[in-house]
Amino acid sequence: EIVMTQSPVSLSVSPGERATLSCRASQTVNSNLAWYQQRPGQAPRLLIYDASTTATGIPARFSGSGSGTEFNLTISSLQSEDFAIYYCQQYNDWLRRTFGQGTKVEI
Amino acid sequence: EVELVESGGGVVRPGGSLRLSCAASGFTLGDYYMSWVRRVPGKGLEWVSNINWSGDKTTYVDSVKGRFTISRDNAKNTLYLQLNSLRAEDTALYLCARDPRQWYFDLWGRGTLVTVSS
Numbered sequence: 001e002i003v004m005t006q007s008p009v010s011l012s013v014s015p016g017e018r019a020t021l022s023c024r025a026s027q028t029v030n031s032n033l034a035w036y037q038q039r040p041g042q043a044p045r046l047l048i049y050d051a052s053t054t055a056t057g058i059p060a061r062f063s064g065s066g067s068g069t070e071f072n073l074t075i076s077s078l079q080s081e082d083f084a085i086y087y088c089q090q091y092n093d094w095l096r097r098t099f100g101q102g103t104k105v106e107i
Numbered sequence: 108e109v110e111l112v113e114s115g116g117g118v119v120r121p122g123g124s125l126r127l128s129c130a131a132s133g134f135t136l137g138d139y140y141m142s143w144v145r146r147v148p149g150k151g152l153e154w155v156s157n158i159n160w161s162g163d164k165t166t167y168v169d170s171v172k173g174r175f176t177i178s179r180d181n182a183k184n185t186l187y188l189q190l191n192s193l194r195a196e197d198t199a200l201y202l203c204a205r206d207p208r209q210w211y212f213d214l215w216g217r218g219t220l221v222t223v224s225s
Contacts, residue, residue, distance in 0.1 A: 032210065034210075034211035034212075036212075036215075041217070042217060043111070043202070043214075043215040043216055043217045043218075044152075044202070044204075044212075044215040045215070046211060046212065046213050046214075046215075049210070049211045055213070087151065087152055089152070089211065089212075091209075091210040091211055094209050094210060095166065096154075096168075097154045097210075098153075098154070099151055099152035099153065099154070100151065101150065101151035102151050102152075
């Protein structure tokens with residue numbers, strides 16, 4: 001099983017600031033990585049797939065980077081609606097897809 | 108509106124059973140693979156199972172094999188997950204997700220909570 005480790009566990013930022021979230025894979029996942037956002041009480045939302053492709057309807061302030069084992073999600077200027085938990089997910093091993101434990105972005 | 112809505116969760120004793128449902132609206136369920144994912148308290152998200160368009164091909168995470176059964180009724184636009192022989196470690200929020208390429212999940216529901224406790 002590919003283990004996904006996210007850091008930090010939580011991140012305190014102010015509105016308007018830049019936030020960078022990290023995700024590390026225990027072995028290479030090439031660019032087969034997605035990022036999701038989950039606000040309290042809401043359904044998760046796909047943000048990024050293929051490590052750097054923004055999903056439909058996602059604001060341009062969200063961007064993804066990385067390949068192999070190291071990935072980042074950057075939120076260029078945090079808005080109030082961006083305070084949420086963010087998960088990464090690998091699908092390189094598509095029969096055993098795994099998620100990170102999440103990073104909570106809070107004010 | 109394109110939406111997935113889960114139902115059927117509840118509190119059940121160890122060894123008990125539940126049947127979860129996921130109603131799809133705004134798109135044709137039969138055009139997509141579908142998955143169940145669970146959010147375990149303190150552990151994050153775990154993919155549980157998926158099913159192909161017609162329902163004749165299913166896969167499961169090892170920890171639920173032989174206990175959980177995924178199925179679908181495309182005429183009713185509904186996905187199901189039968190949970191049997193439940194254990195305390197199955198306690199989680201169960202979410203259904205659209206699984207277009209068996210890679211990432213492009214649409215999710217809000218989930219239904221399953222609590223296994225004596």
